[in-house]
Amino acid sequence: SRPVDGSLPAAGPIIHHPDVKRMLMTMRAYTEGCRALASVAAAAYDAAHHHPDAETRKQNQTFYEFMVPLIKGYSTEMSLEVTSLGVQVHGGMGFIEETGCAQYYRDAKILTIYEGTTAIQANDLVGRKTSRDGGQTAKALAVQVQATEAALTATGTADAVAMAKRLAAARLAFVDVVDFVAGNTKAKPNDVFAGSVPYLMLSGNLMAGWQMARALLVAQEQVAKGVDVAFMQAKITTARFYADHILTKVPGLRDSIVDGAAAVTALPLDAF
Numbered sequence: 236s237r238p239v240d241g242s243l244p245a246a247g248p249i250i251h252h253p254d255v256k257r258m259l260m261t262m263r264a265y266t267e268g269c270r271a272l273a274s275v276a277a278a279a280y281d282a283a284h285h286h287p288d289a290e291t292r293k294q295n296q297t298f299y300e301f302m303v304p305l306i307k308g309y310s311t312e313m314s315l316e317v318t319s320l321g322v323q324v325h326g327g328m329g330f331i332e333e334t335g336c337a338q339y340y341r342d343a344k345i346l347t348i349y350e351g352t353t354a355i356q357a358n359d360l361v362g363r364k365t366s367r368d369g370g371q372t373a374k375a376l377a378v379q380v381q382a383t384e385a386a387l388t389a390t391g392t393a394d395a396v397a398m399a400k401r402l403a404a405a406r407l408a409f410v411d412v413v414d415f416v417a418g419n420t421k422a423k424p425n426d427v428f429a430g431s432v433p434y435l436m437l438s439g440n441l442m443a444g445w446q447m448a449r450a451l452l453v454a455q456e457q458v459a460k461g462v463d464v465a466f467m468q469a470k471i472t473t474a475r476f477y478a479d480h481i482l483t484k485v486p487g488l489r490d491s492i493v494d495g496a497a498a499v500t501a502l503p504l505d506a507f
């Protein structure tokens with residue numbers, strides 16, 4: 236069909252439709268965010284084992300351990316989102332077998348099940364990575380995110396300022412949830428574990444978004460130096476997309492976790 240803005244005289248390729256671009260940008264943003272999170276954690280793992288300074292090794296180990304359930308749990312859940320959109324972009328051709336997209340979607344499903352299901356990763360995040368130290372590690376990460384927000388705001392560009400705003404809202408939601416989890420895991424375990432996977436999704440979303448924000452800062456510097464401008468501009472645009480379309484989910488997840496436990500557990504077992 237013809238593009239909605241009349242930019243082609245007749246029917247053209249589907250990439251002219253804004254919603255097709257939205258799907259492709261979503262796939263791109265999740266992929267880049269999750270990949271960046273895994274790379275940063277891998278670097279921390281190396282530093283945790285090989286850095287000459289013992290305190291730096293310890294800090295990197297703590298950082299790495301917090302990230303592990305996020306990388307396994309969040310990235311694999313998002314691989315389902317990405318591969319599902321891959322099918323959707325192709326329409327009926329995606330659902331039947333010619334394109335190979337449906338095979339990627341089916342293959343991605345096992346990633347959320349083996350090597351510890353998503354819920355088991357979430358149990359790790361709640362228990363060992365958050366409650367055990369009263370939320371200290373999580374809150375220290377929030378302080379690092381806040382420093383990135385300040386760096387973004389200082390550059391003053393529209394993309395960086397917009398990213399800083401979304402990151403701040405997501406960080407504040409994260410801190411609320413960390414307080415809820417750390418404060419209630421012992422007293423009201425069912426309330427906390429009713430929101431354990433949403434907490435994992437919230438944290439993964441924020442931490443991957445934080446890496447997108449850091450990438451945005453580097454890309455802006457490279458654009459200013461004239462280095463690989465088209466690639467860097469695409470990084471900035473993808474980070475901006477992540478901010479406006481993916482980080483924006485975080486405050487809603489906060490509400491589900493902090494306010495929504497009762498509806499998860501209210502129905503009696505014989506209602507299922």
Ligand SMILES: Cc1cc2nc3c(=O)[nH]c(=O)nc-3n(C[C@H](O)[C@H](O)[C@H](O)COP(=O)(O)OP(=O)(O)OC[C@H]3O[C@@H](n4cnc5c(N)ncnc54)[C@H](O)[C@@H]3O)c2cc1C
Pocket residue numbers: 345348349350351352353354355358
């Ligand atoms: C293709 C494939 C390859 C595999 N390869 C290997 C392998 O090489 N080595 C190996 O050891 N295993 C392997 N597995 C097994 C895999 O690790 C398990 O299937 C996985 O750990 C889930 O366990 P389960 O199937 O018993 O499901 P269950 O543990 O019964 O889980 C069912 C559901 O209940 C939820 N659930 C269970 N317990 C909890 C809890 N405490 N809190 C919250 N939710 C919970 C789960 O999240 C899940 O949604 C493989 C499985 C498949 C399908």
